[in-house]
Amino acid sequence: MRKLIFLVFLIALGPVFGQNKDEKQIRAIYDTALLDAKGYDWLEYLSNQIGGRLSGSLNAEMAVNYTKKQLDSLGLDNVWLQPVMVPKWVRGTPEIAYIETSPGKTTNVPVCALGGSVATPATGIKAQVVEVQGLEDLEKLGREKVEGKIVFYNRPMQANLIQTFEAYGGCVDQRYSGAMEAGKYGAVGVIVRSMNLRLDDYPHAGAMSYGDMPESQRIPAAAISTNGAELLSGMLKLNPDIRFYLKQTCRQYEDVKSYNVIGEIKGSERPDEIMVVGGHLDSWDLGDGAHDDGAGCVQSMEVLRLLKKTGYKPKRTLRVVLFMNEENGLRGGNKYAEVARAKNEKHVFALESDAGGFTPRGFNLECNDSQYNLINSWKPLFEPYLIHLFRKGHSGADIRPLKENDIVLAGLMPDSQRYFDHHHAANDTFEHVNKRELQLGAATMASLVYLVDKYLK
Amino acid sequence: MRKLIFLVFLIALGPVFGQNKDEKQIRAIYDTALLDAKGYDWLEYLSNQIGGRLSGSLNAEMAVNYTKKQLDSLGLDNVWLQPVMVPKWVRGTPEIAYIETSPGKTTNVPVCALGGSVATPATGIKAQVVEVQGLEDLEKLGREKVEGKIVFYNRPMQANLIQTFEAYGGCVDQRYSGAMEAGKYGAVGVIVRSMNLRLDDYPHAGAMSYGDMPESQRIPAAAISTNGAELLSGMLKLNPDIRFYLKQTCRQYEDVKSYNVIGEIKGSERPDEIMVVGGHLDSWDLGDGAHDDGAGCVQSMEVLRLLKKTGYKPKRTLRVVLFMNEENGLRGGNKYAEVARAKNEKHVFALESDAGGFTPRGFNLECNDSQYNLINSWKPLFEPYLIHLFRKGHSGADIRPLKENDIVLAGLMPDSQRYFDHHHAANDTFEHVNKRELQLGAATMASLVYLVDKYLK
Numbered sequence: 001m002r003k004l005i006f007l008v009f010l011i012a013l014g015p016v017f018g019q020n021k022d023e024k025q026i027r028a029i030y031d032t033a034l035l036d037a038k039g040y041d042w043l044e045y046l047s048n049q050i051g052g053r054l055s056g057s058l059n060a061e062m063a064v065n066y067t068k069k070q071l072d073s074l075g076l077d078n079v080w081l082q083p084v085m086v087p088k089w090v091r092g093t094p095e096i097a098y099i100e101t102s103p104g105k106t107t108n109v110p111v112c113a114l115g116g117s118v119a120t121p122a123t124g125i126k127a128q129v130v131e132v133q134g135l136e137d138l139e140k141l142g143r144e145k146v147e148g149k150i151v152f153y154n155r156p157m158q159a160n161l162i163q164t165f166e167a168y169g170g171c172v173d174q175r176y177s178g179a180m181e182a183g184k185y186g187a188v189g190v191i192v193r194s195m196n197l198r199l200d201d202y203p204h205a206g207a208m209s210y211g212d213m214p215e216s217q218r219i220p221a222a223a224i225s226t227n228g229a230e231l232l233s234g235m236l237k238l239n240p241d242i243r244f245y246l247k248q249t250c251r252q253y254e255d256v257k258s259y260n261v262i263g264e265i266k267g268s269e270r271p272d273e274i275m276v277v278g279g280h281l282d283s284w285d286l287g288d289g290a291h292d293d294g295a296g297c298v299q300s301m302e303v304l305r306l307l308k309k310t311g312y313k314p315k316r317t318l319r320v321v322l323f324m325n326e327e328n329g330l331r332g333g334n335k336y337a338e339v340a341r342a343k344n345e346k347h348v349f350a351l352e353s354d355a356g357g358f359t360p361r362g363f364n365l366e367c368n369d370s371q372y373n374l375i376n377s378w379k380p381l382f383e384p385y386l387i388h389l390f391r392k393g394h395s396g397a398d399i400r401p402l403k404e405n406d407i408v409l410a411g412l413m414p415d416s417q418r419y420f421d422h423h424h425a426a427n428d429t430f431e432h433v434n435k436r437e438l439q440l441g442a443a444t445m446a447s448l449v450y451l452v453d454k455y456l457k
Numbered sequence: 458m459r460k461l462i463f464l465v466f467l468i469a470l471g472p473v474f475g476q477n478k479d480e481k482q483i484r485a486i487y488d489t490a491l492l493d494a495k496g497y498d499w500l501e502y503l504s505n506q507i508g509g510r511l512s513g514s515l516n517a518e519m520a521v522n523y524t525k526k527q528l529d530s531l532g533l534d535n536v537w538l539q540p541v542m543v544p545k546w547v548r549g550t551p552e553i554a555y556i557e558t559s560p561g562k563t564t565n566v567p568v569c570a571l572g573g574s575v576a577t578p579a580t581g582i583k584a585q586v587v588e589v590q591g592l593e594d595l596e597k598l599g600r601e602k603v604e605g606k607i608v609f610y611n612r613p614m615q616a617n618l619i620q621t622f623e624a625y626g627g628c629v630d631q632r633y634s635g636a637m638e639a640g641k642y643g644a645v646g647v648i649v650r651s652m653n654l655r656l657d658d659y660p661h662a663g664a665m666s667y668g669d670m671p672e673s674q675r676i677p678a679a680a681i682s683t684n685g686a687e688l689l690s691g692m693l694k695l696n697p698d699i700r701f702y703l704k705q706t707c708r709q710y711e712d713v714k715s716y717n718v719i720g721e722i723k724g725s726e727r728p729d730e731i732m733v734v735g736g737h738l739d740s741w742d743l744g745d746g747a748h749d750d751g752a753g754c755v756q757s758m759e760v761l762r763l764l765k766k767t768g769y770k771p772k773r774t775l776r777v778v779l780f781m782n783e784e785n786g787l788r789g790g791n792k793y794a795e796v797a798r799a800k801n802e803k804h805v806f807a808l809e810s811d812a813g814g815f816t817p818r819g820f821n822l823e824c825n826d827s828q829y830n831l832i833n834s835w836k837p838l839f840e841p842y843l844i845h846l847f848r849k850g851h852s853g854a855d856i857r858p859l860k861e862n863d864i865v866l867a868g869l870m871p872d873s874q875r876y877f878d879h880h881h882a883a884n885d886t887f888e889h890v891n892k893r894e895l896q897l898g899a900a901t902m903a904s905l906v907y908l909v910d911k912y913l914k
Contacts, residue, residue, distance in 0.1 A: 034617040159893070160491040162842055197893065359816070359872050361843065385619055386818065388845040415816050415872060417893045436616070436654065436874045 022381055022454075026447045028310040030385060033443035038305055039298035040435045042070060043357070046298070047288040047430035054115075054285040055325040056088030056256045063281050064259045067297065067322050071263035074305055078266075081259035084335040086325040088256045089115055091285055092249030095222060097191075099235055100126065100243040107235075109228035112203040112286060113248040114175060114192065115328045116210070117221040124247030125150070125220065127188050131236050135173055135181045147186030150244050152236075153178045154193045154229050157420065164416040165355070168195055168423075172206070179221035180211050189246055190221045193229040195420060201225045202425040205284045207328045222246055260332045261322040265304060269315035274340075276319050276350040277303045277449060280326035280333075280398055287428030291419065294430075295357030295438055297322050299412070302442035303449055314453045316348065323398040326354070330397060337401035349452050351410040351445055352396025356422075357438040358414035362389025363448065366409040371456070375408070378451050387444055389413055408456065412445055479838055479911075483904045485767040487842060490900035495762055496755035497892045499527060500814070503755070504745040504887035511572075511742040512782040513545030513713045520738050521716045524754065524779055528720035531762055535723075538716040541792040543782040545713045546572055548742055549706030552679060554648075556692055557583065557700040564692075566685035569660040569743060570705040571632060571649065572785045573667070574678040581704030582607070582677065584645050588693050592630060592638045604643030607701050609693075610635050611650045611686055614877065621873040622812070625652055625880075629663070636678035637668050646703055647678045650686040652877060658682045659882040662741045664785045679703055717789045718779040722761060726772035731797075733776050733807040734760045734906060737783035737790075737855055744885030748876065751887075752814030752895055754779050756869070759899035760906055771910045773805065780855040783811070787854060794858035806909050808867045808902055809853025813879075814895040815871035819846025820905065823866040828913070832865070835908050844901055846870055865913065869902055 033039075046053075046063060053060040064081065071079045097111040113119075130146055132138065133155045138146060153174035157167035171193075178190045194204035203223045210218045224232065235242055261281060267273065279296020283289025300320045307314065323332035340347060351363075362382075365372055376390045394400075395409035403409060414437070422428040490496075503510075503520060510517040521538065528536045554568040570576075587603060589595065590612045595603060610631035614624035628650075635647045651661035660680045667675045681689065692699055718738060724730060736753020740746020757777045764771065780789035797804060808820075819839075822829055833847045851857075852866035860866060871894070879885040 030619070031617045160488045162487070162897075164893075359874050386846070389843070417816050417897070418891050421891070434875050434878070436621075440619075440874070 022451065025310065025312060025450060026381055029306050029446045029450070030443040032306050032309050033302065033439040034436065037435065037439045039302040039442050040438055042298040042301060043290060043294050043433060043438065044430060046294045047290040051288045052285040053281060053283045053289055055086040055258060055282045055328060056253070057285070060258060060282055060324065064261055067261045067281065067301070071261065071301065071320070074263065074308065076263040076265055076304060079263040082262055082335065082339065083257055083259055084324055084331050085255040086258045086331045087329045088253040089328060090251050090253065092119065092251060095246070095248040096124065097222065097224070097244065097246045099232055100245060101235065101239060109231060110201050110203050110225040111191065111222040111228065111246065112205050113250040114208040114221040114223055115205055115284065116208050116252065117179065117248070117250055118218045119249050119251060120189065120220045120247050124245055125189050126243050126245045128241060129232070129236060129244045131233055135177060138181055138185050143185045146182065149187055150189045150191055151178065151182040151187045152191045152232060154233055156193060157195060157197050159197055164197060164420050167197065168420060171195055175206050175223065176208055179208055179219050180213055183213060183217055183219045187219055189219050191224050191244065191246070192221065194223045194226050195423065196226050198421050199226045199230065201227050202427055205286055205424040220246065220248060222248060258324045260324050260336055262319060263304065264317055264319040265314055267316040268313045271317050272346055273316040274319055274345055274347045275314070275316050275449060275453060276321055276347060276399060277445060278321035278323055278398060279353050281322040282325050282327050284327055284424045286424070286426040287422070288430060289428055290430040290433045291356040291422050291428050292424065293326065293354045295433060296353035299353045299438065299442040299445055303446040306442065306446040307450065312450055316453050318449065326398050333398035333401050340402065347402050347407050348456065349408045350399035350402050351412065351448060352399045353412040353441060353445060354396050354398070355412065355416065356414050356419040357433040357441060358418060359437045360387060360412055360414050360441040360444040362387050362391070362413045364391060364393035364395055364411040364413050366392065366395045366403065371408050374455065381451070382447065385440065385444065408452065410448065412441055414441055479908065482767065482769060482907060483838055486763050486903045486907065487900040489763050489766050490759065490896040491893065494892065494896045496759040496899050497895055499755040499758060500747060500751050500890060500895065501887060503751045504747040508745045509742040510738060510740045510746055512543040512715060512739045512785060514742070517715060517739055517781065521718055524718045524738065524758070528718065528758065528777065531720065531765065533720040533722055533761060536720040539719055539792065539796060540714055540716055541781055541788050542712040543715045543788045544786045545710040546785060547708050547710065549576070549708060552705040553581065554679065554681070554701065554703045556689055557702060558692065558696060566688060567658050567660050567682040568648065568679040568685065568703065569662050570707040571665040571678040571680055572662055572741065573665050573709065574636065574705070574707055575675045576706050576708060577646065577677045577704050581702055582646050583700050583702045585698060586689070586693060586701045588690055592634060595638055595642050600642045603639065606644055607646045607648055608635065608639040608644045609648045609689060611690055613650060614652060614654050616654055621654060621877050624654065625877060628652055632663050632680065633665055636665055636676050637670055640670060640674055640676045644676055646676050648681050648701065648703070649678065651680045651683050652880065653683045655878050656683045656687065658684050659884055662743055662881040677703065677705060679705060715781045717781050717793055719776060720761065721774055721776040722771055724773040725770045728774050729803055730773040731776055731802055731804045732771070732773050732906060732910060733778050733804060733856060734902060735778035735780055735855060736810045738779040739782050739784050741784055741881045743881070743883040744879070745887060746885060747887040747890045748813040748879050748885050749881065750783065750811045752890060753810035756810045756895065756899040756902055760903040763899065763903040764907065769907055773910050775906065783855050790855035790858050797859065804859050804864050805913065806865045807856035807859050808869065808905060809856045810869040810898060810902060811853050811855070812869065812873065813871050813876040814890040814898060815875060816894045817844060817869055817871050817898040817901040819844050819870045821848060821850035821852055821868040821870050823849065823852045823860065828865050831912065838908070839904065842897065842901065865909065867905065869898055871898055
């Protein structure tokens with residue numbers, strides 16, 4: 001009887017022992033992240049010593065060299081650069097835009113060329129403006145009301161959506177496809193309201209596309225600050241005949257060679273199964289890219305450092321990948337997946353951080369139901385760290401090309417309320433990243449990697 | 458049979474219908490808070506047009522008048538001022554402090570007098586420094602090692618605590634009681650490391666007390682910035698004989714008359730049962746008090762506006778109370794409870810917001826188990842708004858004097874990671890409050906008030 005009781009006791013405590021070990025490992029990860037941080041210092045360098053890292057720029061090259069050197073210093077098993085050809089788009093001299101109410105009577109407004117846009121003629125363009133609330137308005141207006149004009153896309157982000165990424169998703173077609181669509185109706189240029197929930201004076205950059213439109217038909221596209229958009233819209237209501245002037249000198253060059261930066265710890269038991277953690281090293285050029293996505297890069301580097309520092313040796317091979325060119329091409333993400341497939345590498349898990357360095361709230365997961373249920377069962381381990389959200393949803397652009405049967409894709413989900421105040425704008429800068437928030441994100445990622453490594457079948 | 462099925466159907470849908478109504482009301486509250494915000498504008502005025510609102514100051518008086526006027530404009534049933542005598546402590550001319558390594562060789566460091574401290578002599582004090590890690594070190598050192606010296610309290614906030622208020626609670630005794638304790642050992646002054654998790658140059662003010670120590674024995678107390686504390690500590694390690702100079706001209710005046718600002722909507726069914734929602738109108742003087750606690754005041758005002766605007770008429774009387782003098786006396790909170798008891802008012806619920814205007818995460822609750830279980834059962838209604846935390850814990854200083862049998866006390870719990878970067882310092886300013894985060898907090902409070910009004914027995 002005694003023996004039986006003892007056995008029951010052991011069985012009952014079994015999962016508790018396991019739990020306790022996990023609790024301790026996770027506690028050690030968070031403690032190290034908060035008491036012995038490294039990610040924040042790396043971000044300081046990337047942001048303040050290097051700055052904006054647009055694909056193909058000198059800064060992007062410096063960031064490749066700097067992060068490789070930092071990974072080299074961590075004592076990983078392998079660190080290497082994976083070559084990838086990337087687009088090189090250059091903004092040129094600062095853009096100029098103004099509203100002209102009558103000849104010579106002008107009001108300057110803050111704009112920036114959208115990434116991938118063509119330049120205006122050297123003397124700029126000046127035309128009447130037609131304001132629309134989205135792509136679908138063009139068909140209603142028809143060619144005669146659009147031809148020869150500048151189309152002004154002014155549908156704002158929907159402020160009552162709690163998750164700001166949803167509000168972004170509901171607007172970004174104007175930026176991405178606005179010029180291509182307006183060009184079909186004979187517009188001479190487009191102005192897009194910045195993807196920003198706040199009213200301020202920052203124009204927000206971002207990628208746009210002409211699809212397969214011939215070069216001769218491409219029209220210039222620029223973002224206008226939200227205050228500028230409000231002003232322009234208000235003035236159009238008073239006088240629909242006002243004109244808008246835009247001058248930008250941006251240019252697309254030939255593709256240039258760049259790199260994904262990769263480091264790995266070889267798995268102790270299943271070295272052929274690969275787990276990836278990453279962010280993208282490139283950024284837009286207006287700010288220093290601290291939130292988008294310097295934060296995700298240094299958090300990903302931290303994951304390997306935190307696991308090493310806390311003495312955890314992954315059973316599977318753990319790779320950090322700093323992807324190049326997420327912003328205007330996704331070449332790095334595509335190249336990484338292409339090479340992985342060519343080498344027949346088996347990827348079981350990939351985690352991306354690309355939603356800012358704010359307080360972590362949970363994860364978006366792309367996986368099957370049984371994988372989801374497994375991950376969701378770890379919720380109690382995360383609750384002491386105020387991590388509550390485990391839901392199905394978009395993981396991350398750079399890891400998405402890895403998607404195939406059985407791989408678990410995850411995206412860190414930080415608090416999103418402030419993100420679009422800074423996203424792609426001149427105020428995406430280091431001082432807006434809080435050290436604790438950044439480091440908590442890194443610890444949250446490292447804890448998920450630890451649990452996946454240990455418990456994923 | 459048909460009838461029975463229909464009946465079962467009705468019963469089954471009963472709670473769902475109720476749920477749907479609650480879901481709709483709460484959705485309307487959040488929509489209004491985000492699409493038709495008022496709190497953020499009020500905060501802009503309080504912060505930028507008025508500024509820091511230390512009890513007894515002209516600014517505090519202006520804030521009383523401004524908020525009363527705004528409440529008047531909301532069409533409430535009653536708005537009034539509740540007189541309360543408050544302490545009047547004035548900082549005087551900016552403090553001066555430096556470290557002297559040898560005669561004439563000095564390094565200035567940023568300090569501020571702690572609230573309630575006495576001044577130094579007009580020529581300042583200069584003395585050797587003894588660094589301690591807390592009050593308990595004084596006994597170990599004994600009078601001979603303390604007498605005639607400046608005691609430097611340098612125990613930092615514990616960075617690996619996830620909830621920063623816990624880290625604050627673990628340090629603040631140095632600030633509050635440091636001078637009183639050091640005075641007993643013959644110290645001539647105290648310098649306290651700022652309650653700040655970040656390394657920066659802002660000294661953080663805050664209340665201190667001499668207990669019932671005679672005036673003649675009181676010694677001056679100042680906070681030093683965290684960078685200053687690190688520097689001083691480092692220099693002491695190199696040379697324990699360095700001297701510290703401090704000059705401050707602060708002064709405690711006679712108590713002056715001020716006010717709690719109160720507005721109410723009379724309950725439609727149970728007017729004698731009172732629900733309170735509030736924050737404190739006073740602040741420290743170095744910044745503009747936007748987070749502490751301008752945010753809590755305007756969120757509390759918003760609660761009444763949001764319920765009115767969404768057409769909800771409370772069954773119980775709902776009061777907003779903007780308490781005066783939380784920071785250095787709690788006179789407003791005590792006065793409100795005293796008057797309530799004298800008038801035999803029945804308070805069933807009180808909710809305070811005094812932890813910054815950051816993204817809301819949940820509530821701290823002081824209540825009995827059945828009340829807790831009721832409130833916790835509303836969790837699913839809050840989840841779409843990313844509100845997850847319903848736990849027992851400290852509600853709020855101003856509403857605590859109302860504590861007695863059966864009353865439910867609650868404190869809004871925002872994300873706390875950045876709070877102590879700004880708390881009581883010159884950088885507690887409007888630009889560090891995010892409009893969405895502030896308004897989400899107001900909506901979260903209004904939703905809780907709605908559910909309490911509807912479902913609390």
